[in-house]
Amino acid sequence: MKEQIHTIPISDAFDNAGECPFCYIEKRTEDHVMDFVLGHGASYMEADIRDMTDKEGFCRAHFKKMFDYGNSLGNAWILKTMYMLHIEEMDKEFKNFKPDSVQRSGLFKKANASSNSIVDWINKRESTCFICDSVNKTFNAYMKTFFTMYEKDPELKEKLKNTKGFCLDHLKVVLEGADTYLKGDKRKEFYDIVLPLMHDNMNRIYEDVAWFIEKYDYKNKDADWKNSKDAIQRGMQKLRGSDPSLPPHVLKK
Numbered sequence: 001m002k003e004q005i006h007t008i009p010i011s012d013a014f015d016n017a018g019e020c021p022f023c024y025i026e027k028r029t030e031d032h033v034m035d036f037v038l039g040h041g042a043s044y045m046e047a048d049i050r051d052m053t054d055k056e057g058f059c060r061a062h063f064k065k066m067f068d069y070g071n072s073l074g075n076a077w078i079l080k081t082m083y084m085l086h087i088e089e090m091d092k093e094f095k096n097f098k099p100d101s102v103q104r105s106g107l108f109k110k111a112n113a114s115s116n117s118i119v120d121w122i123n124k125r126e127s128t129c130f131i132c133d134s135v136n137k138t139f140n141a142y143m144k145t146f147f148t149m150y151e152k153d154p155e156l157k158e159k160l161k162n163t164k165g166f167c168l169d170h171l172k173v174v175l176e177g178a179d180t181y182l183k184g185d186k187r188k189e190f191y192d193i194v195l196p197l198m199h200d201n202m203n204r205i206y207e208d209v210a211w212f213i214e215k216y217d218y219k220n221k222d223a224d225w226k227n228s229k230d231a232i233q234r235g236m237q238k239l240r241g242s243d244p245s246l247p248p249h250v251l252k253k
Helices: 006-016 021-038 047-056 060-069 072-096 115-128 128-151 154-161 169-183 184-214 231-239
Strands: none
Touching: 006 021, 006 128, 006 154, 021 060, 021 072, 021 115, 021 128, 021 169, 047 128, 047 154, 060 072, 060 128, 072 115, 128 154, 128 169, 154 184, 169 184, 169 231
């Protein structure tokens, strides 16, 4: 299959797959969005961009990553207009709020269900994140491209067979994608490749973690570490995605 601009990131990810090629894609995509929001292009100075970030806000995890990114002035500009909108909405909610209208409910009520309009407003505010939403949209497009390549490009299929599988988070997304984009024998073939791959590599990680522990037994102090020195971060990534040992993405000087 002839390489095109939208297929290059997929090929690149499978060439640098590590424990999960889609963790690689997700990280590269997130870094790109962070650069767009806070990088030298100064998107945060554009009124239409700040209008979007004001409305969608940012989740706790991405606020931390934005802080670590290092652009204090950019973060301050974003926070200033976000606060203006939040205070405007908050004052409106406070003004219209009637405590007597709130119905009592137990501690085990349905998630996000409330008759308290202020709580509803906060829940709505916490339900969106500009970076999460941008990454998800791009990632979903890459997933569709991956399955198109899988059907048409024998080289990618071979690369898949030689990977270490996926993290469990991305395995779920990949299997959902297979159910959506592949039919009949193609879908069966995909499952026949991926499920044994996951079985073997989950057991590989288990053995690495187990040997890491054994190395702390004085009887094994002179034994070889084998492949276990970085077993903790690889083990965490395999279960939940994203290599925790990676440094934060920061503003390039």
